[in-house]
Amino acid sequence: MVNTTYQVQGMTCGHCVSAVSAEVSAIAGVRDVQVDLATGRVTVGSDQPLDVESVRAAVDEAGYDLVDG
Amino acid sequence: MVNTTYQVQGMTCGHCVSAVSAEVSAIAGVRDVQVDLATGRVTVGSDQPLDVESVRAAVDEAGYDLVDG
Numbered sequence: 001m002v003n004t005t006y007q008v009q010g011m012t013c014g015h016c017v018s019a020v021s022a023e024v025s026a027i028a029g030v031r032d033v034q035v036d037l038a039t040g041r042v043t044v045g046s047d048q049p050l051d052v053e054s055v056r057a058a059v060d061e062a063g064y065d066l067v068d069g
Numbered sequence: 070m071v072n073t074t075y076q077v078q079g080m081t082c083g084h085c086v087s088a089v090s091a092e093v094s095a096i097a098g099v100r101d102v103q104v105d106l107a108t109g110r111v112t113v114g115s116d117q118p119l120d121v122e123s124v125r126a127a128v129d130e131a132g133y134d135l136v137d138g
Contacts, residue, residue, distance in 0.1 A: 014132075015084030063083075 001031055002049050006042045007067040008059055011035070016064065023058040040067075070100055071118050075111045076136040077128055080104070085133065092127040109136075 011017060017035045024033045024044055032045035042059075044050065056066040080086060086104045093102045093113055101114035111128075113119065125135040 012081035013085055015088065016082055019084065 001045045001047065003043055003045050004050065006044065006052075006055055006059070008035075008040045008042050008064050009067050010064040011037055011040060013037070016062075019062040020059060020064060023062040024055060027054050027058055070114045070116065072112055072114050073119065075113065075121075075124055075128070077104075077109045077111050077133050078136050079133040080106055080109060082106070085131075088131040089128060089133060092131040093124060096123050096127055 008020060011020060014037070017037050020042060021033045021035055024030060024042065027044075027046075027050065029047040029050065030044055031047065034043045035041075036043075044055065052066075059066045077089060080089060083106070086106050089111060090102045090104055093099060093111065096113075096115075096119065098116040098119065099113055100116065103112045104110075105112075113124065121135075128135045
């Protein structure tokens with residue numbers, strides 16, 4: 001499994017964490033998503049390396065922004 | 070209809086607003102709930118004056134705190 005960490009901005013509460021987790025978890029091949037609210041770090045475990053644009057789209061769908069990437 | 074304004078603390082985003090709105094809307098006799106995220110003010114329209122404890126319980130259930138009241 002590949003673990004990749006992304007930086008997300010705009011999350012302010014547990015609901016935000018849930019929304020990001022749900023959207024990123026829905027990406028094909030994603031096995032595990034861990035979100036740290038305090039730092040905005042989102043660590044994603046996947047079968048294969050992910051296209052960052054699919055992660056960006058999922059984060060955007062949840063209503064937040066991927067930083068750089 | 071009676072309109073009463075309560076002060077809620079801890080809401081940080083639109084999800085918080087939705088959670089409080091949903092819980093307070095479920096109180097018997099409540100017709101309308103308006104939440105102002107910036108100020109934390111929750112204005113509730115109801116058929117009859119509400120028991121503040123029922124509002125406090127709903128806000129608590131959503132995960133937030135009613136200030137004084």
